[in-house]
Amino acid sequence: MKKVLFISSLGGHLEQLLSLQKVINNYDxxxxxERNSSTEKLQKNYKNINYLPYISRKNIILxxxxxxxxxxxxxxxFLRIKPNIIVTTGAGCVIPMCLLAxxxxxxxxxIETFSRIDSKTLTxxxxxxxxxxxxxxxxxLKKIYPKSIxxxxxx
Numbered sequence: 001m002k003k004v005l006f007i008s009s010l011g012g013h014l015e016q017l018l019s020l021q022k023v024i025n026n027y028d029x030x031x032x033x034e035r036n037s038s039t040e041k042l043q044k045n046y047k048n049i050n051y052l053p054y055i056s057r058k059n060i061i062l063x064x065x066x067x068x069x070x071x072x073x074x075x076x077x078f079l080r081i082k083p084n085i086i087v088t089t090g091a092g093c094v095i096p097m098c099l100l101a102x103x104x105x106x107x108x109x110x111i112e113t114f115s116r117i118d119s120k121t122l123t124x125x126x127x128x129x130x131x132x133x134x135x136x137x138x139x140x141l142k143k144i145y146p147k148s149i150x151x152x153x154x155x
Contacts, residue, residue, distance in 0.1 A: 005083035007032040007098075009055065009091040010039055016089045016114060019155050023087070030081050032074075034093055050077050055093045071096040078104070089113060090123040102130050109133045112141060114153060120144060 004027040008017040014033050018024075024031075033039050035051035042049050052073050053066045074096040086101040087109045088094040098108045110131040112124045117138045120128075124145070128134055134148045142150050 001028045002084040003028045003030065003081060004085045004087060005030045005032060005077075005081055005097070006087050007094045008089045009093050010034045010036055012115060013089045013091055013113060014039065016111065016154055017087070020087070030077075030083065032077055032097065050081075052093050057092075067092075074100060085109065087111070088127070090121055090127075092123055095123060095126055098127055098130070107132045109135065111135045111151075111154060112137065112145070112148070114138075114155065116141065118144075 006017050006020065006024060006029060008014045010033060030048040030050065031042070031046050032050045032052060034054045036054055039051065052070045055063065055066050055070060057063050070093050078097060078100045083101070083106060085107045086098055088098060089111045090113055101108050108127070108131045110124065110127040112135065113121060114137045116124070118140050128145055134145060135151045136142060136145055136148045137151060137153050139150050142148055
């Protein structure tokens with residue numbers, strides 16, 4: 001059975017990722033997200049969950065330190081889990097894991113967040129160039145992501 005690693009930051013990105021519950025249940029699935037009090041509760045429902053540090057861009061020094069930690073933990077999780085496919089809804093903390101997947105010849109599926117109707121996210125701008133499948137949830141986004149697949153809402 002293929003190992004699928006589902007990764008996102010907290011909040012709406014994680015909510016969208018977890019709305020893929022049917023897909024999550026059909027594979028040997030692992031979830032990686034940022035740690036906070038709300039995500040720690042996920043351990044009750046998901047046995048294969050790993051945490052990255054919360055990334056905030058408010059303080060540049062803390063951002064750089066936490067992004068380095070995020071990158072190092074992504075390497076650890078990737079090598080431990082050995083996923084075949086990465087599925088992500090963003091945001092920034094997912095980039096190291098997605099890049100690792102590409103380096104090791106694995107597939108990356110990026111789902112642009114539902115909150116973007118007619119503009120790109122920063123993570124979407126980066127991942128668009130190397131994702132194997134790039135999904136948008138609004139048809140208007142096909143104009144700015146021409147190689148994307150319009151999938152409609154994942155909710």
